[in-house]
Amino acid sequence: MCLKFTPTNLPHLKAAHFSDFPCQIVDILRSCGDRSWVFANSKLARKAVGMDDMCRRYERVTSVLRQALNAVLSNPDRPRNCLVSQLVDNEEGELTLGNAHQMLFELMAAGVDTAGLTLTWCCYAIASGKLTVSPDDVFNESHLEVVHRLGSTVPLAMPHRARFDSRVCGYYVPKDSVVIFNIFGVHQAQLKEQICTITGSGCSHKQTATFQPKMYFCESAIPFSLGPRACPGFTYATRLVTRVMTHLIANFEIKECDKAAGNVDGYRGGLTRPPADQCFRFIPLRGTEE
Numbered sequence: 001m002c003l004k005f006t007p008t009n010l011p012h013l014k015a016a017h018f019s020d021f022p023c024q025i026v027d028i029l030r031s032c033g034d035r036s037w038v039f040a041n042s043k044l045a046r047k048a049v050g051m052d053d054m055c056r057r058y059e060r061v062t063s064v065l066r067q068a069l070n071a072v073l074s075n076p077d078r079p080r081n082c083l084v085s086q087l088v089d090n091e092e093g094e095l096t097l098g099n100a101h102q103m104l105f106e107l108m109a110a111g112v113d114t115a116g117l118t119l120t121w122c123c124y125a126i127a128s129g130k131l132t133v134s135p136d137d138v139f140n141e142s143h144l145e146v147v148h149r150l151g152s153t154v155p156l157a158m159p160h161r162a163r164f165d166s167r168v169c170g171y172y173v174p175k176d177s178v179v180i181f182n183i184f185g186v187h188q189a190q191l192k193e194q195i196c197t198i199t200g201s202g203c204s205h206k207q208t209a210t211f212q213p214k215m216y217f218c219e220s221a222i223p224f225s226l227g228p229r230a231c232p233g234f235t236y237a238t239r240l241v242t243r244v245m246t247h248l249i250a251n252f253e254i255k256e257c258d259k260a261a262g263n264v265d266g267y268r269g270g271l272t273r274p275p276a277d278q279c280f281r282f283i284p285l286r287g288t289e290e
Contacts, residue, residue, distance in 0.1 A: 017056075022217055055185075065104050066270075114153050115237055115273050118144075121151035122245050124275045127256040140243035141238060146222040149191060155184035155273050157225035181225055184273065190221075252282040 014189035072084050079085060088100055095103075122139075131146045133139065162177045173179065224231035231237075250252065257279035 029088055061108075062101065062105055065108060066101050069101060069104055109236065111233055113272055115240055117153045117272055118147065118151065118237070118241050119240055119244060121147045121153060121275060122241065122280055123248075123254050123277075125150055125278045126254045127210060127250070127280050132251050133251050137246075139242050139249060141242065143245070144238065145221045145241060146223040149187045151273065151275065152184040152187045153274075155182070156271075157181035158229055160227070160229055183222060183241065184223065186222060248282070253285060253286055255283060257281055257283045 007160065056188075069084065072078050080089065084100070084104075084246075087095055088097075122131075125147050126133060130150060131143060134142060137143075157180065160181070161178045162173050162179060165175050166173050170280055208209060224234040
C-alpha cells in the first residue's frame with residue numbers, strides 16, 4: 001500500500017485499538033437522537049456516557065494513519081501503481097482526501113486481521129493436504145472456496161435487525177429481533193453433508209481422516225455473509241488473497257512443521273477463527289536454499 005510506519009509515528013498501537021469502537025460510537029450517537037451533537041463535541045458528555053476512551057483510541061489511530069497517508073501523498077516519487085495512488089489519482093472518481101483517510105482506516109481495521117487469517121488458512125489447507133495445488137497453478141476462487149469452507153475465518157456474521165415480524169424455516173422472528181448469522185455452522189453442516197454423500201456414511205467431518213480435497217468444492221460458501229449487510233470488501237479480499245497465494249505456491253513448497261499436530265478444532269476463541277496450527281515451512285523451489 002506504499003505506507004511506512006515507524007516507531008515515532010506508530011507509538012505502541014495494539015490490536016485492541018482496531019476493535020469495533022467506531023460502531024459503538026455510532027450506535028450511541030443514534031440512540032441520542034437530536035442530542036447527538038452534544039456527545040460529538042463535548043469531552044465531558046462523552047466521558048459521562050462512557051465514550052471517552054473509545055473516542056480517544058479512535059482519534060489516536062486515525063491521527064497516525066492520517067500522518068502516514070499525508071507523508072505518502074507529499075512524496076513526488078511514490079509508486080503510481082500502489083493502492084493509495086490508485087485511489088487518490090483516479091480521474092474517474094471523486095475521492096477526497098477525507099475519503100482516502102476513512103478508507104485507509106477501514107482497510108486497517110476491518111481487512112488486515114481477516115485477510116491475514118485467510119492466508120494462514122490457505123497455507124494450512126495446502127500444508128495439511130486438504131487442498132492440492134501445483135507451482136504452475138493460478139490460485140483462484142475455486143481454491144479459495146475450499147479454504148473458506150474449511151476455515152470460516154469469521155464464524156459469526158455482523159448482527160442484523162428484523163424490520164418486521166417474519167417466519168424463517170418455520171421459526172417466528174419478531175420485529176426488532178437481533179439476528180446473527182452462523183457462518184461457521186452453515187459451512188460445517190455443508191461439509192458434513194458432502195462427506196456423507198461421497199463416503200456413503202453418517203460420519204462427521206472430524207471423524208473422517210482420509211477425505212478427498214474435491215469434497216470441499218462447492219459454490220455456496222458464504223464467508224462474507226449475505227444480503228445488503230454483507231461485507232463490502234469481498235472483491236478486494238478475494239483479489240488480495242488469490243494473488244498472494246499464486247506467488248507463494250509458484251515459489252515455495254508449503255509444508256507443516258514437525259511439531260504440527262494437525263488439529264483444526266483447537267482454535268482460540270474470539271471474533272475471528274485462526275487454525276490451531278500456524279507453523280509452516282516454506283521451502284523455496286527451483287533449487288534455491290531454504
